[in-house]
Amino acid sequence: MLRGYCKHFGVDWRCAAIDPEYLTQRETAEATEIRRRKERKQQRELKESARWHPYTDQVSAFLVGDFAALHDLQQREARIDLEFMPSCRERDASGLKLDEQWFA
Numbered sequence: 001m002l003r004g005y006c007k008h009f010g011v012d013w014r015c016a017a018i019d020p021e022y023l024t025q026r027e028t029a030e031a032t033e034i035r036r037r038k039e040r041k042q043q044r045e046l047k048e049s050a051r052w053h054p055y056t057d058q059v060s061a062f063l064v065g066d067f068a069a070l071h072d073l074q075q076r077e078a079r080i081d082l083e084f085m086p087s088c089r090e091r092d093a094s095g096l097k098l099d100e101q102w103f104a
Helices: 002-009 020-050 058-064 067-084 098-103
Strands: none
Touching (some): 058 067
């Protein structure tokens, strides 16, 4: 809310008037950062598509002997597990942290 107010009235968080040169410099910096993020995302997507393989499960990659694909599948699965793992701060009825249950 404060950011919208400051942007609308052209003031900083102390409600002091902002120098117009500073505003233009900040806008160009934000645009540059957005462009840089998009470029990194495109590069990351290109790397991910370059590692494409026809296997959907680890067993088929292992049986064929494609260990690079097997490693990639394991890394993807580990990344998915980390994304969806419950927070350490959440507790169940027994008082144990949910992460402790995963690793116990």
